[in-house]
Structures are given as C-alpha cells and as structure tokens.
Amino acid sequence: MIPLYKLRCNVHWFASPYAEIELPLEMARIHAVLDPWHREYGQRRLQTVFDAWRPYVKLTLRAEVIVNYLRSSLPVVVAMEAAYYGRLDVLRSIAIATLRSLTCPLLDIAAFNNQTSTVYFLHEVKHPWGFVPKSLDCAAMNNNLDLVCFLAEHRSDLPTNHALHYAAVNNNMQMVLYLQTKFPSLKLKAETFIQLIRDGHLDMARFLLENSPTAYDLSSDVMDYAACRGHLELVMWLHANRSAGCSKAAINLAAMNGHLEVVEWLTDNRHEGCTTHAMDWAAWKGHLNVVKWLHENRREGCSANALVLAHQAKQNAVVEWLLVHRSAEVLQPNAMVAAASRGNLELIQWMHQHVATGWSSKVMDAAAGGGHLDVLQWLHENRGEGCTTGAMDSALGRKLVPVAQWFHDNRGEGCSPSALFTAAWRPDLDVLVWLDKYMPSIWSTTNLTSAAKQAPIPIVEWLHVHRPEGFSNALLEDALLFQRRMDLAEWCYLHLDLKCSESIMSRLAATGCLSALQLIHKHQTEGWSSDVIDRAAQVGRLNVVKWLLEHRPETFTVNAVDGAANWGSLNVLTYLLQVQPGMPTTNAMDLAASNGQEEIVRWLAEHSTHGCTEKAIYGAARKGHLNIVKVLVNDAGQGHLAPRALEMLLQEECLATYQRHVVAWLTEYIQSVDPMEA
Structure with missing residues (x-):
C-alpha cells in the first residue's frame, strides 16, 4: 500500500484548461490508494492521521517545511477524493473546522461528478471554497435540474453561458426555461446550435432561436451544418430570420450527403454558391442524381478527385457517368497524381490503357509519399516517366524506410539533402542510419552542418561520430546568432x-x-x-x-x-x-549634430567641454536641423564656427528649401555678432 503522505493531486482546478479531462483520471488514481485504506482502517483514524503531523521535537528548517506541507496537503487530497466519489462518511469524519479551512473547490468537484448529496452537505457545513458558476455549470452538464435549482437559489454567484449550453444540448427544456427566467443575461454561441442540429434536437434549436431573437451570436456555420444534415426547414428559417447566412460549404456538404432538395433551394435562394468539392464529394458518396443536377444547373464542375474518390469507393455508375460527361476535368494530369497518392492501382491501370497524355514523374512521386509500394512497382514496370529525388524524400519523410529501400534497389534517382535535414530535425535515427549506409552522395560538410543546426544534441553527437565530413563554423555561429541555441x-x-x-x-x-x-x-x-x-x-x-x-x-x-x-x-x-x-572628442558632437540627434547635442553641450568643429554646424544646417544649429551656436558656445560652416554650406551647388531658412538664420546671427564678417 502506498503511504498516505505520498499522495498528491496534480490537477489545479482553476488554472488548468484541461481540468475537466484530467480530474477523473487523477481522482481514480487517488481512489485506488484511499479506498483500500478506508476499508482497512475506517474513518476514525483520519483526524488522528491529520493531527499526527504536528511535530513534538524540534525539526530542521527543511524538515519543518516538509511537515507543514504534508499537514496541509493530505486533508485536501482526502477531502477531494471523498467529494468526487460522494463519500459522506469520510467527509463527516473530518472535523468541520478542518473542512472549512481546506483551500480546495470541494463544491465544484462534487457537482462535477453529480454528487448531489455531497453538495448539500458541503453547503450545510459552510465550506467556503468553490467557484460557484463552475458548480452550476457542472450540474447543468450532468442534466441535474434539482442541483441547478439548489445552487441558483442558495449561492449568490451567476452561472456562465456554459450552463445554458449544457441544458440545451441535453435537450432539457425545463432547465432551459428555468435558466432563461432566472438568468436572462445568459447567451449561446453557434457551437450550441451546431451540436443541437448534429444530435437531431431541432425543436430545441428552433425554440432557442425563436424566443431569443437578438441574444445569440450565430455564424454561417449553423446554416452550413443544417444544410449538411438535410434540415431544409431550419435552413429556410435561418435564411428568413437570421443575417449570418451560410458559406460555400452549405451546398458542398448538402451535396456530399445527397440532400438534393437542400442543394436546389440554396441555389435558388442564396448567392454563396459552392466549389468543385460539391460534385467531387457527391461522386465519392455515390449520389449520381446530385452529380447530374450539379452538372446541369451549376458551373463549378468537378476536379480530378471526383473520379479518384468515386473509383476508390467503388461507385461504378458514377465513374462511368464522369468518364462520359466530365472527362475533360477528371482525366487531367493531376488525376493520375491523385490516384497514385491514394494508392488506387486499379484506376491507374485503367488510365494507363485509356489516357495517353498527362503522365509525368509526379505520379510515382505521389505514390511514394503515400507509401503505396504496389503502385510504385507497377509504374516502374509499365511506365517510363520515372520519378524525381522527391519520391525518396517523401518516403523517408514519412519514415517509410522499406519504400526508400525499394527505390535504392530498383532505381537510380536517389534522394536530395532534404531527406537528411528532415530526418535530423524530427529526429528519426532509423532514417539517418539508412542514409548513412546507402546514400553517400548527400553527405558533405555543408549538408551536415545544415542538418545539425536544428537537430537535438543526441542527433548532432551521432552525426559527429558517424560522419567524417565534419561541421563548418556556420554551425556554431548560426546557433548563436539566429537560433539562440x-x-x-x-x-x-x-x-x-x-x-x-x-x-x-x-x-x-x-x-x-x-x-x-x-x-x-x-x-x-x-x-x-x-x-x-x-x-x-x-x-x-x-x-x-x-x-x-x-x-x-x-x-x-x-x-x-x-x-x-x-x-x-x-x-x-x-x-x-x-x-x-x-x-569624448569633438567627433561625438559633430556626428550627433549631422544626424539630427538633438537630445544628444543638448546633453553634450551641457556636460562636455570638448566642443565640436564647423562640421557640426555645417552637417546640421545641410540637413535643415535649425534647432540643433541654434543649440550649437547659443548653448554650446560654438558661434565662432558659424562663419566657416556658412561658407561651406554656400559652396553647395543648389540649396534646398529646408536649407535656405538655416542659411538665413546663420547670416542674421553672424551679422548681429560681426557685421563686417557678414
């Protein structure tokens, strides 16, 4: 049996975004320890165990910290497990003062696992800790109307929108009406209505939409999903009463599921249209009537995927129809690529006999990326287009070493350095070992360095030990400069x-x-x-x-x-x-003035005794920085340099407008100081 002092609960109810997923697993782990202990020792020993942590001898500082932590954490873990599993006998055996002092959300945990009696008890003993909106949300999630009403009447905090969401998706009209009456500010989002449509609760969806005309934040996803499920009446109602509308996905999804009446209505009454996915997916699912209607009434057409998907799904009637009526699209060059990527050897063989154009090395590359060795073997024996290094790159990128081995044994294209980089960065040691053994052409100092830059240290060590090419200085410099590694x-x-x-x-x-x-x-x-x-x-x-x-x-x-x-x-x-x-030297002020750094010039004028040269006034004047010129002349005491700076400025072939006002100010200044100089 695990000692009780080793028990910990690793779920932080308030901070963890995954608490609702992690809590049941964590409680089950703790229950597996506490349940046998309770059966063997009973509840009377609990308070004794809690009190036993009080030390009667002087402890070291470290030991005192540990003991204090265990004194506070063990009751928390025991109480959380009891609240989760509804162990009122355990909770009652804990002193009320201890229960009230526990800083854990027992109320939430009990409500989460639908332990109504435990919630009543914790409320009765005035356990203070619990995020009440979360408790009420949990009660609604468990479809527990009595507990929802109890929490709403006896606790002051408001629930969140999740409570109304759970009530709706549980199709509990009584709970929905209660929450709407008690908390009229609650709202729903599109996700609620999508789930209602998915689960077939159309009456609930219509009720919520009709009785709260402005409260809900809908999106086009709602009408899209209604169309996908074939609920034409709901689609029509949303069209008439809501502004969110739909997207191209509405017709696409309705066509995929064979809802021709929805496709027809959307075409007649909405403007969003569809894409080639509509006919592609209808062909895939074997809805020939929908395919024909789209062919006759819409212009989007289909892609090569229509034939590939239909053939793969063995929709023979659709395949025959597509070859007769949509051959231009379904027999495009990318049709072979699509068939190869999906491993559809039968279709490739058919196209080999009936389609003369469109074949390329991309077909074998696509088959390699999907790991379809039977397709590769057939293409190798029956077609002459071959492949590129991308074929082996794709196979190795998906860790398909047997496919790469087949290429090595039967073809000569090899792979590119990209295969090495991908294997190192992932990392994938099996692929690296294979490349080391069979692909000597890709190994160089440059490639080895590039591979190591983003690889974990164990892979870098492996490359260092097994490859003689070595690394260049770029490995160190890039690690420092670009990657901060x-x-x-x-x-x-x-x-x-x-x-x-x-x-x-x-x-x-x-x-x-x-x-x-x-x-x-x-x-x-x-x-x-x-x-x-x-x-x-x-x-x-x-x-x-x-x-x-x-x-x-x-x-x-x-x-x-x-x-x-x-x-x-x-x-x-x-x-x-x-x-x-x-x-500092005169160069500092010269540079600052020439580059318009007025704050620097003012600071140097006040704190530096080195002054400047005529280049400072000239540089500032040349760029039109009159304020800096004034600082240099008046505050920095460099007025004696003004005549020479003005002389240099006047030697410019053509003065711009922003320079002339500086020239005028310098001329006026010099004249005021020494008229003869001016």
Missing part, C-alpha cells in the same frame, strides 16, 4: 575546434544577445575587437556595453562614444562618460 553552441565549443568570428560577435552585441557573448567569453579569447562594443553602443544595448567594459575592457575605444552619439543612444553615452569622463 546555447545548448548547441556549448556543445560545439566542447567537442569541435570551432571559433566565432568578429563579425558574428558584433551582430550578437547589436541584437543584445548577452548570453551568447557570455558563452563566447567563456570558451574563446580570439576575435574580441572594438567593433563589438561599438555596435552595442550604437543601438543602445546598455546591458551589453556594461558587461563588455567589465569583462572585455580591451574592446573599448572612443569609437563607442562616437557611435552612441551618432545613433542617438543617450543612455549608453551617459554611462560611457561616467566611467570614462575624459573620453
């Missing part, structure tokens, strides 16, 4: 002599992938250049910049400061000037 990058460093290039480090810094840079730092000393921190500074990757300054200080140069100023990364710029206060 730190596990693969770590493996590469530990087992291969691969190094990350300077350009990849720079791109990692620019994208902010600090974990990748830390991994490279751990395993590699080569390739660290100033471009790494420069790129991080340019795009404002402050966390990367801080880490590089701490762990790779040799990468820092003035270019990082200039780059941060140039690209407007103020957070990086301020940090760099805090740790390297004497670092």
Whole structure:
C-alpha cells in the first residue's frame, strides 16, 4: 500500500484548461490508494492521521517545511477524493473546522461528478471554497435540474453561458426555461446550435432561436451544418430570420450527403454558391442524381478527385457517368497524381490503357509519399516517366524506410539533402542510419552542418561520430546568432575546434544577445575587437556595453562614444562618460549634430567641454536641423564656427528649401555678432 503522505493531486482546478479531462483520471488514481485504506482502517483514524503531523521535537528548517506541507496537503487530497466519489462518511469524519479551512473547490468537484448529496452537505457545513458558476455549470452538464435549482437559489454567484449550453444540448427544456427566467443575461454561441442540429434536437434549436431573437451570436456555420444534415426547414428559417447566412460549404456538404432538395433551394435562394468539392464529394458518396443536377444547373464542375474518390469507393455508375460527361476535368494530369497518392492501382491501370497524355514523374512521386509500394512497382514496370529525388524524400519523410529501400534497389534517382535535414530535425535515427549506409552522395560538410543546426544534441553527437565530413563554423555561429541555441553552441565549443568570428560577435552585441557573448567569453579569447562594443553602443544595448567594459575592457575605444552619439543612444553615452569622463572628442558632437540627434547635442553641450568643429554646424544646417544649429551656436558656445560652416554650406551647388531658412538664420546671427564678417 502506498503511504498516505505520498499522495498528491496534480490537477489545479482553476488554472488548468484541461481540468475537466484530467480530474477523473487523477481522482481514480487517488481512489485506488484511499479506498483500500478506508476499508482497512475506517474513518476514525483520519483526524488522528491529520493531527499526527504536528511535530513534538524540534525539526530542521527543511524538515519543518516538509511537515507543514504534508499537514496541509493530505486533508485536501482526502477531502477531494471523498467529494468526487460522494463519500459522506469520510467527509463527516473530518472535523468541520478542518473542512472549512481546506483551500480546495470541494463544491465544484462534487457537482462535477453529480454528487448531489455531497453538495448539500458541503453547503450545510459552510465550506467556503468553490467557484460557484463552475458548480452550476457542472450540474447543468450532468442534466441535474434539482442541483441547478439548489445552487441558483442558495449561492449568490451567476452561472456562465456554459450552463445554458449544457441544458440545451441535453435537450432539457425545463432547465432551459428555468435558466432563461432566472438568468436572462445568459447567451449561446453557434457551437450550441451546431451540436443541437448534429444530435437531431431541432425543436430545441428552433425554440432557442425563436424566443431569443437578438441574444445569440450565430455564424454561417449553423446554416452550413443544417444544410449538411438535410434540415431544409431550419435552413429556410435561418435564411428568413437570421443575417449570418451560410458559406460555400452549405451546398458542398448538402451535396456530399445527397440532400438534393437542400442543394436546389440554396441555389435558388442564396448567392454563396459552392466549389468543385460539391460534385467531387457527391461522386465519392455515390449520389449520381446530385452529380447530374450539379452538372446541369451549376458551373463549378468537378476536379480530378471526383473520379479518384468515386473509383476508390467503388461507385461504378458514377465513374462511368464522369468518364462520359466530365472527362475533360477528371482525366487531367493531376488525376493520375491523385490516384497514385491514394494508392488506387486499379484506376491507374485503367488510365494507363485509356489516357495517353498527362503522365509525368509526379505520379510515382505521389505514390511514394503515400507509401503505396504496389503502385510504385507497377509504374516502374509499365511506365517510363520515372520519378524525381522527391519520391525518396517523401518516403523517408514519412519514415517509410522499406519504400526508400525499394527505390535504392530498383532505381537510380536517389534522394536530395532534404531527406537528411528532415530526418535530423524530427529526429528519426532509423532514417539517418539508412542514409548513412546507402546514400553517400548527400553527405558533405555543408549538408551536415545544415542538418545539425536544428537537430537535438543526441542527433548532432551521432552525426559527429558517424560522419567524417565534419561541421563548418556556420554551425556554431548560426546557433548563436539566429537560433539562440546555447545548448548547441556549448556543445560545439566542447567537442569541435570551432571559433566565432568578429563579425558574428558584433551582430550578437547589436541584437543584445548577452548570453551568447557570455558563452563566447567563456570558451574563446580570439576575435574580441572594438567593433563589438561599438555596435552595442550604437543601438543602445546598455546591458551589453556594461558587461563588455567589465569583462572585455580591451574592446573599448572612443569609437563607442562616437557611435552612441551618432545613433542617438543617450543612455549608453551617459554611462560611457561616467566611467570614462575624459573620453569624448569633438567627433561625438559633430556626428550627433549631422544626424539630427538633438537630445544628444543638448546633453553634450551641457556636460562636455570638448566642443565640436564647423562640421557640426555645417552637417546640421545641410540637413535643415535649425534647432540643433541654434543649440550649437547659443548653448554650446560654438558661434565662432558659424562663419566657416556658412561658407561651406554656400559652396553647395543648389540649396534646398529646408536649407535656405538655416542659411538665413546663420547670416542674421553672424551679422548681429560681426557685421563686417557678414
């Protein structure tokens, strides 16, 4: 017998989206332990067991945590099992104070398993925990009107729309009327009406639709499904009373099920039409009268699948009719492909005798993808179109190694590297072993590297051990840069002599992938250049910049400061000037001004003493940044550079409109300072 202290309930009723699926299985597992215990020891020992967890000696901190957890969890598990199976004897043996203190939804669990007496008892002892709307929904799901009424009268929370849904699909008119009267805000969605139509509860569907004209959110699926089931009266009512309408699927599905009167009515009264699926599916199901009507009254026609499906279903009368009246469509080149993909050897043999055109290598490729070895053998012996490497690729992609072996033994096309990639990425070791043995042409360093990029580590290890071609540097670099596969990058460093290039480090810094840079730092000393921190500074990757300054200080140069100023990364710029206060040069302000970084220019004007050159004023003026020009001249104290900047600007062959107003301002400024200079 399993000790009780090992019992756990692994279903979180509120958080798990699959609680309604998982709870019965979990309760059955717990019941298999508790039921024998109850039979052997009875209920009198329960409270004793609960109280026995109180320690009488001083425990270590870890032991105290474990004991406290067991004291709180064991009563919960026992009570949940008792509520689920209606064990009132067990619940009554637990102290009321203990029951009230349990933080588990006993009310919901009892209602879920239709334990009415247990719900009454838990309500009587004032068990506080339970999501009452869920309890009421569960009662409706179990078609328990008495429990629905009890919960609605004695609990204050409102039910959800699920309650009305369950009442409707259970075809319980009395419960529906009660819920609609008690909770008029409840609504239904299209799924409810689809289920009602599927189950044949048309009276309930009509009642709900007619008595709540605006409450329900319908979709075209409802009329589609009514047409599919052949309920013409309901289709007509929806057409007259609801705006959702239908889709092309309505005629398609009605035709498939042989409901000709529905097809006729929809054609006469609706505008959505249909697709080739209508005739294809009618042919498949043998509804020749529907096929003929569509042929005579609609223009969509059919596809090659009509013949393939009808032949496969042995609808001989339909096949004969299609060959006479729709031969242009059903004998298209893709008809052979469709027949081969479905393994319809008999139809392929018939078309071999009667159809001269349309045969191609795609036919054998399609048969391979479906694993139809008998079709492949027949095509190989009787047709000359052959196949492509896609045939073996498809077979291996579906793990059809015997089919691939047949191709290898009987044909010479082989496979493409795609077969290797698919086998590695899935992964499928059996296919890899087969490729290793029989397909030497697909193995190369490039292909091996591509296969390993998305493969799990055990497959990468297998490739490394069994193939001599080896991996290229792209395996490590792509793992770091594109896929963020730190596990693969770590493996590469530990087992291969691969190094990350300077350009990849720079791109990692620019994208902010600090974990990748830390991994490279751990395993590699080569390739660290100033471009790494420069790129991080340019795009404002402050966390990367801080880490590089701490762990790779040799990468820092003035270019990082200039780059941060140039690209407007103020957070990086301020940090760099805090740790390297004497670092900025005139180049920082020149670049910031020329690229319209007004915030950077203002900050440098206030905090930097290095100033700028005439290139700053010229660059800002050339791009029409008048505000920056004013900051440089008035706030940064660089007015003495204005004449030279204006001279450079006036050397432009043609000034744009946005440049002229800057020229006018500079001219006015210079004149106010030094009329002779102006």
